Amino acid sequence: MIQALPPPPPAVEAPAPERSAATQGELRVAAALTDARVSVDSSFSGASIVLYGAVFNPGDEPTDVVVVVRGPDAPVRLVKKTRNMGVWLNSRPVVFEGAPGFYMTASTRPLGDIADFGDLRRLGVGLDHLRINAPEESRTVTRYGVRDVVISRLGEDYLDWRRAVIRLREGAALYNTDPEGVRFVDRGLFRAEIELPAVAPTGQYFAEVWLFQDGDPVSVSNLTLTVEKVGIERDIFEFAHNRPWTYGILCVLLAAFTGWGASRIFRRE
Amino acid sequence: MDIYLPIAEVSVNWPLLVLLGATVGFVSGLFGIGGGFLMAPILIFLGIPPAVAVASQASHVVASSTSGVISYTSQKAVDYRIGGVMALGGVLGALLGVELFRYLRLLGQADLAVALSYLLFLGAIGTLMLYESLGQILRRIRGEVTPHKDRRRPLWLYGLPLRMRFPRSGLYISAIPPFALGSFAGVLSAIMGVGGGFILVPAMLYVLRMKASVVVGTSLFQIIIVTAMTTILQAGRNQTVDIVLSTILLLGGVVGAQYGARWSGRFRAEELRAVLGLIVLLVGIQMGLELFVRPSDLFGFAPGVAE
Numbered sequence: 001m002i003q004a005l006p007p008p009p010p011a012v013e014a015p016a017p018e019r020s021a022a023t024q025g026e027l028r029v030a031a032a033l034t035d036a037r038v039s040v041d042s043s044f045s046g047a048s049i050v051l052y053g054a055v056f057n058p059g060d061e062p063t064d065v066v067v068v069v070r071g072p073d074a075p076v077r078l079v080k081k082t083r084n085m086g087v088w089l090n091s092r093p094v095v096f097e098g099a100p101g102f103y104m105t106a107s108t109r110p111l112g113d114i115a116d117f118g119d120l121r122r123l124g125v126g127l128d129h130l131r132i133n134a135p136e137e138s139r140t141v142t143r144y145g146v147r148d149v150v151i152s153r154l155g156e157d158y159l160d161w162r163r164a165v166i167r168l169r170e171g172a173a174l175y176n177t178d179p180e181g182v183r184f185v186d187r188g189l190f191r192a193e194i195e196l197p198a199v200a201p202t203g204q205y206f207a208e209v210w211l212f213q214d215g216d217p218v219s220v221s222n223l224t225l226t227v228e229k230v231g232i233e234r235d236i237f238e239f240a241h242n243r244p245w246t247y248g249i250l251c252v253l254l255a256a257f258t259g260w261g262a263s264r265i266f267r268r269e
Numbered sequence: 270m271d272i273y274l275p276i277a278e279v280s281v282n283w284p285l286l287v288l289l290g291a292t293v294g295f296v297s298g299l300f301g302i303g304g305g306f307l308m309a310p311i312l313i314f315l316g317i318p319p320a321v322a323v324a325s326q327a328s329h330v331v332a333s334s335t336s337g338v339i340s341y342t343s344q345k346a347v348d349y350r351i352g353g354v355m356a357l358g359g360v361l362g363a364l365l366g367v368e369l370f371r372y373l374r375l376l377g378q379a380d381l382a383v384a385l386s387y388l389l390f391l392g393a394i395g396t397l398m399l400y401e402s403l404g405q406i407l408r409r410i411r412g413e414v415t416p417h418k419d420r421r422r423p424l425w426l427y428g429l430p431l432r433m434r435f436p437r438s439g440l441y442i443s444a445i446p447p448f449a450l451g452s453f454a455g456v457l458s459a460i461m462g463v464g465g466g467f468i469l470v471p472a473m474l475y476v477l478r479m480k481a482s483v484v485v486g487t488s489l490f491q492i493i494i495v496t497a498m499t500t501i502l503q504a505g506r507n508q509t510v511d512i513v514l515s516t517i518l519l520l521g522g523v524v525g526a527q528y529g530a531r532w533s534g535r536f537r538a539e540e541l542r543a544v545l546g547l548i549v550l551l552v553g554i555q556m557g558l559e560l561f562v563r564p565s566d567l568f569g570f571a572p573g574v575a576e
Contacts, residue, residue, distance in 0.1 A: 042513075044273040045280040077571040079377040087560045093377035093571040146375040164568035198273065198280035233275040240276055240508055248504025251512050252497040255328040255519055259335030262523035267340075 028056050028219040029065065029211035036223070038196060039230040046198045052191040053209055053221065063218075064107065064114040065182045066210040067192045068125055069225070071102025071174075072203030076165060080157075096165050098131040101201035102174050106181025106192040115215045123217060125210065127166050127177055173197040194225075202227045276511035277321040283517055285315070290521025294333055297522075298529020300545045301337070301485045303330040303464030303492055306391060307548070308518070310556055319383065320374065321511050323462030324503035328515040330464045330496045333526045334489045340530075341486030348437035348483045352490040354444050355451030355469075359495035362455020367502040370460050377571035381560070386461050388557025394467050395550025402542035409539075438479040438487070446477060455495050459502070464492035467549060 031053030038047045055063055077093040107114060111126045121129045169175040174197065182192045194207070205225035211218050229237055240247045272283040289311055297304030305326060312322035341347050373379045408414075429443035450472050454465030469488040473479045479487070504510040533541065 040273060042273050043271070045271045077377065079569055079571045081564050081567050081569070083563075088562075088564060089381060089560075090377045090569075090571070093375075144375055146372070161568070164566070168566070168568065168570060199278060229275065233273060236275040236512060240504065240510070240512070244508055245501065245505040247512070248501035248510060251328050251504060251510050251515060252331055252500050254512070255331035255500070255515065256335045256493070256497070258516075258519050258523055259332035259337075260339065262332070262527060263336035263339045266336075266527040 026056070027058065027063070027211065027213060029209055029221050030054050030056070031067075031207075031209040031221045031223060033194075033207070033223055033225060036225055038225065038227045040202060040227065041229075041231050041233055044198060044233075046200070047196045047227075049194040049196070049225065050191055051194060051207060051209070051223070052189070055188045055190065055211060057188060061213055064109055064212040065190055065192075066105060066107040066111065066114060066125060066212065067182055067194075067207065068210070069102065069104045069194050069205055069207045070100045071201055071205050071227075072100065073097075074099060074101035074201055078161060078165060078168075080161070080164075094161060096132055096162070098133055099165050099169070100130070101203070102196070102205065103127065103130065103169075104176040104178070104181075104194065106178045106194075108180075108182045108184070108190075110179040111177075114212050115217070119215065119217065123210070125208075127170075127175060130166070132162055132165055172199055174200065196227065200227060202229055272513070272517075274317075274321075274511050274514050276509065277317050277325075277514060279316055279318070281315060281317070281514075286514070286517045287521040289315075290329065290518035291525035292521075293329075293518075294522035294525025295529040295532075296525075296548070297333050298526035298531075299533045300529075300541055301489075301533070302466045302470075302545070303334055303489075303496070304522075305330045305458075305463035305496075306387070306461065306467065306552055309462040310387075310552060312514075317514065318509075319380070320507065320509045321514070323383075323460075324500065324507065324509040325511045325515045326518060327458070327462055327496045327500045327503065328510065329518045329522050331493055331500065332519040333522055334464060334493045334496070336523060336526060337489045337530075338486060338493060341489065344486070345437075346483050347486035347490050348435055348479070349487075349490065350433070351435040351438050351440065351447050351479070352487045354433070355447045355454075355487075355491040356494035358448035358451030358453075359455035359458070359465075359491055360498045362452035362457075363459050363495050363498040363502060364455075365452075366456035366459025367499065367506055369456065371506060373460075374571070379571075382460055384556050384560050386457065387553050388560065389553075390457065390461075390468065391549050391553025392557065394471065395546050395548075395553055397471070398542050398546030399550060400546075402539040402546060405539040406543060435479075438477075438483055440477065440479060442477070450477075451491055451495070454491070455498070458492075458495050458499050462499075464489075464496055466492055 031051055034050040038049065051067055055065065057063055075095060075097045076099055077095055079090040079093050081088045082091055105111065105126055111120060120126050124131065166175055176195070182190050184190045205227060207223040207225060209221040211220065270282050270284055271280045273280045293304040293308045296307060308326040308329060309322050312326060313319050338347060370379060373382045429445045431444045432442060433444045434441050450469065454469050457463060457465050457468065466488050469491065470484055473484045473488060474481060500510055
């Protein structure tokens with residue numbers, strides 16, 4: 001379900017600590033997360049994960065670091081309100097694919113200053129370069145048992161729709177761009193923070209740490225992050241989805257029992 | 270003090286939810302209603318996804334109605350015979366309503382259906398209640414005598430087949446009108462997440478002309494059956510019932526309901542009806558307003574994304 005990632009970068013290994021000075025001829029980046037696993041439990045109200053890393057730069061030319069974090073793919077159905085005879089009504093829903101459930105970029109400078117449009121687009125770095133689309137050809141199909149779901153027939157409004165997907169997710173703190181999110185704490189040593197809101201989807205997240213020099217990507221480091229429900233939250237969620245009817249009956253019994261219990265307790269008083 | 274709700278997938282402040290449950294429970298005990306029409310909009314306002322709010326608070330209605338029916342049963346104020354006929358219709362209505370709601374969600378029109386039904390039904394019922402009770406209060410202040418009420422039932426009630434005797438309600442009528450009334454309340458229960466008491470009680474009083482003493486208890490009985498059915502269906506078909514949310518709500522709710530019931534004796538019936546009418550009307554207008562006010566963002570996500 002993860003959207004097509006940019007072409008696989010050269011594998012980057014963590015530098016061996018005993019590396020001698022003579023082999024430090026190449027420019028590269030290495031990074032790690034403080035937490036590769038985020039547990040969603042009953043007290044979960046979002047999480048903040050620190051990504052830290054190092055740039056190995058033998059020369060003097062300045063470099064830029066861009067951190068991209070992508071959550072699991074979550075297709076969305078978008079509606080637009082239109083006014084019909086004084087009443088605001090929803091249009092037919094339009095399915096947009098390729099929108100990750102979470103997306104953030106953090107960089108040392110605004111992305112546009114770091115690399116040109118073409119490179120960013122090719123690498124899929126930046127909100128403007130997400131491959132969010134309603135598949136191009138205009139056609140109506142039968143989906144999920146409903147006829148006449150419009151897949152794409154947006155014409156000139158297409159960009160408005162696409163921007164709305166991003167704007168709504170930005171509003172929910174699911175999409176974020178921070179042009180100053182990567183900070184160098186020391187020469188070659190940087191950190192960035194990944195802020196996951198409480199509504200962040202569960203699943204596998206992929207983080208890419210790109211190193212740019214002179215507008216060209218020169219190195220990348222890939223990391224994964226898992227967000228998962230744990231403990232009772234997970235048990236309830238799985239129970240509700242695996243045995244929905246039993247779960248429903250249990251909810252009703254619990255409610256009826258509480259009502260009965262309350263009337264018993266209060267009658268005695 | 271925040272708690273993460275496993276099905277709603279949002280984090281909420283739980284003491285606030287207990288307080289909300291207790292407040293709505295108090296109102297429901299005070300007026301003898303389920304209180305669903307108040308709870309669902311407030312939950313949505315707090316950021317709970319509407320589908321989860323509507324489905325989860327139905328079990329809160331089950332709890333408060335159960336404790337109501339128990340106390341009315343001890344006063345012999347529940348007609349299980351006519352209640353059973355209505356509940357049968359209600360189950361059918363709930364089945365239809367849940368499927369209808371599922372279909373509307375897929376079309377992206379669930380918001381519209383919810384807003385419209387709140388505006389229409391709450392608006393109409395609230396206006397009628399307010400008009401009737403204010404008239405009664407005014408007449409009492411002026412010292413006038415309440416005009417003689419027309420106690421005749423509509424004639425068509427007698428022209429229908431399948432007549433049944435309902436001794437406790439003092440009725441010998443066709444089973445079709447109570448069945449139809451029950452089905453209608455069942456559909457509303459699935460779409461609006463309400464018990465439907467605000468429709469049932471006036472209809473039982475003014476259309477069926479049931480004995481007033483058994484109306485509230487019987488409607489609560491029908492509401493238990495229908496909301497229980499709705500909860501099971503919503504859980505089974507849509508997986509939108511959040512047991513953590515409903516448990517928090519009903520813990521506050523059952524306590525609030527008991528205190529509300531004790532307080533209700535302190536007010537005159539028509540004053541209570543006037544206040545309730547006003548609340549019902551305001552909620553209806555508030556929910557309907559979104560149809561007419563230009564939304565801050567023209568775009569929105571439609572729930573019911575395919576997995």
